Amino acid sequence: MLLIECPWCGPRDEQEFGYGGEAHIVRPADPHALDDAAWGEYLFMRTNRKGAHRERWVHSEGCRRWFNVVRDTVSHEILAVYRVGEAPPAAGRRGE
Amino acid sequence: MSEQPFRLFAGGRVDRERPLDFVWAGRRLQGYAGDTLASALLANGIHLVGRSFKYHRPRGILSAGAEEPNALVQLERGARTQPNLRATQVELYAGLHAEPQNCWPSLELDVGAINGLVSRLLPAGFYYKTFMWPRDGWMVYERFIRRAAGLGRAPSEGPDPDVYDKMHVHCDVLVVGAGPAGLAAALAAGASGARVILADEQSEPGGSLLATRETLDGEPAARWVERALADLGAMDEVRVLPRTTVFGYHDHNYLTLAERVTDHLPPGSAPDRPRQRLWKVRAREVVLATGAHERPMVFAQNDRPGIMLAGAARTYVNRYGVRPADRALVVAADDGAYAAAVDLADVGVEVTVVDVRAQAPACAEQARARSIEVLAGHGVVRTFGGSRVRAAEVAPLDGTGAGWAGGARTLRCDLVAMCGGWNPTVHLFSQSGGRLAWNAERACFVPAEARQRVRVAGAANGTFSLAAALTEGRAGGDAAARAAGFSGGADVALPAAEEGAEPAPTRALWSLPTRPPGGAPAKHFVDFQNDVTANDVALAAREGYRSVEHLKRYTTTGMGTDQGKTSNVNALGILAGLLGREVPEVGTTTFRPPYTPVTFGVLAGRDVGALADPVRTTPMHRWHVAQGARFEDVGQWKRPWYYPRPGESMHDAVSRECLAARNAVALLDASTLGKIEVRGPDAGELLDRIYTNGFKKLPVGRCRYGLMCREDGMVLDDGVSARLADDRFLVHTTTGNAARVLAWLEEWRQTEWPELRVWCDSVTEQWATASLSGPFARRLLGELTRDIDLDPEAFPFMAWRAGTVAGIPARVMRVSFTGEQSYEVSVGAGFGLALWTAIALAGERYGLTPFGTETMHVLRAEKGFIIAGQDTDGTVTPHDLGLGAMVARHKDFIGKRSLARADTLRADRKQLVGLRTDDPREVLPEGGQIVARAGGRPPVPMLGHVTSSYWSANLGHSIALALVKGGHARLGESLVVQLPQRSVPVTVVAPTFLDPDGERMRG
Amino acid sequence: MAEQHGRQSALAGLGLDAQARISTRGAGEAGVRLGERPWRAQLALRGDPESEAFLTGVESVLGVAPPTAPLTVSSRRGVACLWLGPDEWLVTLPDRREPRAIARLEERLAGLHFAVNDVSHARTVLGLAGPRAREVLMKGCALDLHPRSFGPGRCAQSSLARCHVLLHQLDAEPAYDLYVHRSFAEYAWRWLCDAAAEHGLAIVAD
């Protein structure tokens, strides 16, 4: 059971959260300017990193806020937590 | 009743004032409070307690604890029976009933023992090499093999009469194991004021101190244990949990504990209390003081009843006051055996020690002082006996330990006590991700690098002396508390332990030689439960199954209920020898939870029966129940499905409800629909980006049907939204998607478009909704409201108004899912029942008929309205549904780009159409597959399937909706619905069967 | 009381008034006391915590300002404002004060980006109190409720067994208000009764 630090509510059990997949996948400003391949890339292709992974979580049973986490997908160690719109902390780049 | 012939007159922790009767294998016996089933059996002279899995060999009690592979019993009967319990851990209570397992007709005379006679044909993995003919032969062989499978029996009746509990706890320091190291750790951590939990799997704390005659501060060690417990009891923030096994060490210092709350009491005698409790502990710091398991020695016929671990023999003497034998042979590869020899001798057992080490260690002096013969450099050649060991042959070993150096001598004995060394109980440490290292001196794996916030102390850390275990425990407890931000535990006083002799190294002789060399290999058991022998290990290695993981799976070593606590390291040692490698190079298999098995019941906790999963009901539920409604499960909701009148079939009831809705007026409980308030200056903008159609221009007071897609262009949900104010919308979702759509809006709003000034709040539970449908709907509603002008001019279709209905503040939306004149009346949920009953009363004059989801489905299908999730399945676009007109051209929305991909532009996509059966009475089964023509051999190309299908009482014929390849271009075509037994000819029609222009609902 | 002027409490179906008399032990010796506290007016309030105008505007209407410290409650004279999220609060008021409170908030905050919704019917409140109340909660709630981490004046949203709960600790006995969604209320009630049985349960009227 992961212990995830909500930036607002503090550390809570993983079961209070929803997982939102890889972070920093920005929706293209003009989707229609993309060809099918580029659109497919945005829709489906994922880094799926083994190691430090930047990902989104939402505190669904708590404050309902989305935020970002850098988590090692092998050890499950949480390396950083930061809010939407903030740049990933430098430490989060470890192992990338 | 027997008189416990092997019970000592004094000593031990059993209460001779409290005799307890129990039944074993049909015999009534007696033991004492404080006994385990195993100690009580031994007190009665019973050693044969089970049969092994594969060869059905007679087996006895090997250990005195959690590591027991042999003494597995079936406890109790009926709904409370439990298989595979270790007799060594079952606490005796009055009236206990236990039976041996895996034997027939009886323990003494077991037919399965035939397997032993042909055992040569059954080496490891034999089944991979045979049972292959004929081609389907395995199904026949399997039937027989399965009959032999398994150990004990599951209850034949359910549900479980007992209840199970769970607890979430947070603590600063969790100490696992309450032996000397754990007690010292808890005292140190507790003294610092930290929140401490001390858990031990045994009935009372004390660990090995309860089983020895060591002293602390010159007194029996148990006295100190009492004092330590009293001290801990006085600390407010310390919780001591006996009978609690820490079975899992998960991510982020989360540990799971199984407490046996009332298992030690007669079944059913504590009805208020749970049987077991699952503790889920989030610990800042952990101290593992889990002790060590003694290793058996691997020699020929080392599995007979009466052959046990030396430490176990010692435990039975000291803790349970049992004299386990008259004459004992103690076999040593480690000094630990001598303490057992001495303790046995002191209660009158005649003892001989055989030490595989060339020289007897210093501690042998104590044995010699009791005139115990010590044969150094000797080993056991083989043993004799049937249901109990009778004698053993011993001989001098050669220097390498691989052969015998002299003649054998037969010693009479009814107990062989062996000590092959000790394995620190590193299970939890290893589960936590910690790395192990090999200690060559003591021939065992010890904890090395931790990955989580954990410390190890005492025997679990390879620290085998009492004094050192105590100091290490204190240091661990103190350091853990300090790491959690508390201090002051370092100077907790520790008792003085006796100084023992410096221990001699353990001799890692993984398997003793056979005799005669090269002759028929007698069985040297490595894994007792699964009957794996040293030869099986050799065979696996020879055949290429050389990774420890292959060895495990090919031979099943360590896969039994004991998970190899006594066998794994011996197997590794043997394998390493065969491969010419060192043990640590070979490595261990993976330690997995649980440390010892835990019941499914305690994992489920209270989530069973009525509490298995919340059942959600609407405020009107009681009324529906009173009217005899049948319910349909929609997610967690119970929705009225239909309301049969006495004697009515479902078909009758639904037809009646359908007719009422079209010809009079009918009433549906629509409270379960999701409702979201979207508010802020950018509310319209948010909806525009989510829905395929536009909302920004929707006038206040009006409603609009919307469709939303996933980013891949597939329909996600639909529903009607009302504009409540300039900056305010009420969005409706389908029942099943209420939470999902709110989450969807929030996700986009927060993560992608934080600049939008808009809030989303769920108001699903705030409102109860009664939906009126039918030509009399307006008239009926008119009787219930005075302040809402229902005139169609004033209150047109797709508008909403606020006012009072039946005297209750209400919001009325003129929307229609049935295609009839329809009003959805929403009131505060607390008034739902009042509203409903008021409508029902006023409606009597109009023939008001309540209807359920089934009728709703029919009515909407008559109109060709879809149900997301029924007529769509995640592969359907708005265009496929014929709703292309709802796809805005001049704005972007989630999923729009995907509608322009190659595959979504295909003309032959599956599209929503209507189907008419040639026989109007034939109702197609939903899920029926559509083909071009009947017959044909598989694979038959399929064109689509029936998504919705009903008898339409209003139309007098059946109707169906279907997704059909290129369906929009097939109107008028004849196709066939191919069912298992027959094929049904159908014609493709437009999906709207009734009132295509919507006169009825607009009017 | 499960019914009032035609309004049904979320637990009206359970016949609690009768149960209050047949509870396992008297309120005095029970480890846990449980009762429904219906009819509390509740407003879902959204706004910008950085906006002074919003905070003071709310305070001028309700008498309490929305707390900006996470997981806290500000309360005064029967009105409480519970922190739900950085821009989200639950305001509780005495019964039937909600229409006027909403109207005044709308008026006072006009022009600001805020939202207020009447959610008085959406949840009910279960009162749980007694020396063993914390233990009962711990059976289904993973929050750290130890006095060192949680106490009177604190609130938190989490799960209780299989439903969402908003927990508000009222005093140190401890006593809690548990806000549960209406359609989950019967489940939560049954669950609490079951979990509390081992400690002795008294069902009390509000």
Place this chain on the structure above:
Amino acid sequence: MARYSIFSLLRNAARYHRDWPAAWRSPDPRAAYDVVVVGGGGHGLATAYYLAKEHGITNVAVLEKGWLGGGNTGRNTTIIRSNYLWDESAHLYEHSLRLYEGLSQELNYNIMLSQRGVMNLAHNLHDLRELSRRVNANRLNGIDSEILTPEQIKAMVPILDVSPGARYPVLGASLQRRGGVARHDAVAWGFARGADARGVDIIQNCEVTGIRVSDGRVEGVETSRGYIRAGKVAVVVAGHASVLAEMAGFRLPVESHPLQALVSEPVKPIHPNVVMSNAVHVYVSQSDKGELVIGAGIDAYTSYAQRGSLPVVEHQMGALLELFPVFSRLRMLRQWGGIVDVCPDASPIIGKTPVRNLYFNCGWGTGGFKATPGSGWVFAHTVARDEPHALNAAFSLERFTTGALVDEHGAAAVAH
């Protein structure tokens, strides 16, 4: 290859089993191979076996970073069935099941295929509708499939609670009688032995750490045991597909998640076939040794930690006991997890990649054990011919560009 039979067993017994040969060699890697298969799970070994057997390509190495079959092949709940919804899937899985039906003989290794029947339960009207849609489709595709009433279900599995008042009432089930289970390790070992006998080098403890690409074409692989040149590289590494793709410079539409499983202590036979329930996310069978083999769901987050997790198991235990009340007093013996690679449409990817002569076979997610022989068979074809077989043409990477997904979600939220 020494043939296994009852006679060879008798013969060897007489010599105390001292003469059995190794089931496969353990050669050192050579400098170059025609085809390097990365990943020694069932799929990789089957690929090598069929390359040799069907296409005569025997200069092949299988590189496995750990031990053979130690990935998902060694940790799955062994359910085999072919009753998939869409034609593309149905044909592929049915091909696989047919191969399974003759596999013990073909490999001369008893994989203990036990066709005891697989049941999928329906707990509400929606389930029932989806079930009949699938059963109808299966039958038209020539796959045995039928619908059972609660009474029929009860007759087959008496311990299942089918009472209408149950929290998860059983309204019906689909049954594929040819479905069942097989001994998972034996599938890997049998293919390994068969491939080895045809000349394939099986190299364990050899991790691929890099893929050399030049001019858009694969040249070889870097490994923990040195560089190995390769004419073609076929990657079949399940949960690690993205890691290997990254080595070759592209991304995949997969995410890796831990899928949970557990076994009970062994008990006498009580559960005759395989019961699956998508709605409550459990599936359970009883092995020939007696333990209940129970699959649960996946952890929602991506992970490469092959570990069991508590919350998933805890949650599903409640549902399991609602279906099988008599299991309450049985005990969990061991729990673990495997890293499954999940595609957005819950269907695999088998085919060519942006790099020439580099092929990927992945995305089997929670349900690829049943596909082992079929997957190896079509993948071998794809690698040998440099083009997909008709059976796997639909499962290309291309589909994520065109949108022609094979979405099996609807049919089986938890697929196995």
